Amino acid sequence: MAMPVPPVIEWRDGAVRILDQRRLPDAVEVLHCTTVEQVNEAIRTLAIRGAPALGVAAAYAVALAATRVDGPDEATYLERLDTVIDQIIATRPTAVNLAWAAERMRAAAHELGTLADHRPTDGIRDPRESIRHGLLALAHEIAADNEQRHRALAEAGADLFASGQRVLHHCNTGPLATAASYGTALGVLQAANQRHGIEVVVSETRPLLQGGRLTTWELAQWGVPFTLITDSMAADRMRRGGIDAVIVGADRIAANGDVANKIGTYSHAVAAGAHDLPFYVAAPLSTIDFDTPNGDAIPIEERATEEVHGYGDWRWSPSDAPVANPAFDVTPHERITAIITEHGVHRPPYLESLGRFAAASDEAA
Helix, strand or coil: CCCCCCCCEEEECCEEEEECCCCCCCCCCEEEECCHHHHHHHHHCCCCCCHHHHHHHHHHHHHHHHHHCCCCCHHHHHHHHHHHHHHHHCCCCCCHHHHHHHHHHHHHHHHHHHHHHHCCCCCCCCHHHHHHHHHHHHHHHHHHHHHHHHHHHHHHHHHHCCCCCEEEECCCCCHHHHCCCCCCHHHHHHHHHHHCCCEEEEECCCCCCHHHHHHHHHHHHHCCCEEEECHHHHHHHHHCCCCCEEEECCCEEECCCCEEEECCHHHHHHHHHHCCCCEEEECCHHHEECCCCCHHHCCCCECCCHHHHEECCEECCCCCCCCCCECEEEECHHHCCEEEECCEEECCCHHHHCHHHHHHHCCCC
């Protein structure tokens, strides 16, 4: 039976509450994080994941840090807060939204400190309290703007798909990954299904099975028809005419349109190209890193060997078997048909179609 999806992340009573995605779909549990260390651990261990959701998590983590850090004066307070922000950024190096949100909060903290020194109009004498109040307000603003932008993104991409089409989706890009009601790629598919009626082909997404565990769960909540396959079945299904298009999200998009996304994305892009199928990427402007020229400059996170040896209590390889476990791969821009953002559908050359939004990305949420 379908059940409402709890908030992926929220601020309540001075703490950060995070839906534990490691437990889904078997159990719905919420982590009550009262320290930044607990939020960082939730990020590192994928209790919360997905680039846009990590941006919201980073904002609330900084707001939480602001209430926990102290110092004898404002300068020391800001210095200690900067140290904690650096620790938050270090938790996941590939997803640019996390660093983007944390840096936006850092800049606001220093600006708020300056304003509190010279214009204490909020009635709070201690500048540290002004910073704390201001950072929490900004975190709420980032979360609200994130919701609006993902709704616009979903609507922008819905008409790329026609009635009855079967669309391959990799990893998880719905509310669980975005902390928004829709999502990126999965939000587009939800909107497309509402307008036209489509079917989603869900790849399992090894090694952590985000597609099998999370995407199928979300699609079931929405009532969107889907079929679950293993990652290795996709190319054959394309050859036999069982897939009409591919859509994925992104963890970082370089200025030239190269896309870093969950490992296995590049394989689907190559297979789509071999079968003349469109390959779409959906992501908000905050996922585009205009300071990174191309995919070769994107840092790729290497994760624990245990993730490849098995899953949960199951083990299917010798414990001492050598393992490579990059969490992401890079799909060159030449293999991407279009990139969907809250500002519409962008087509090659991406340096031009995306580049005109470079300034706007500084304000994106």
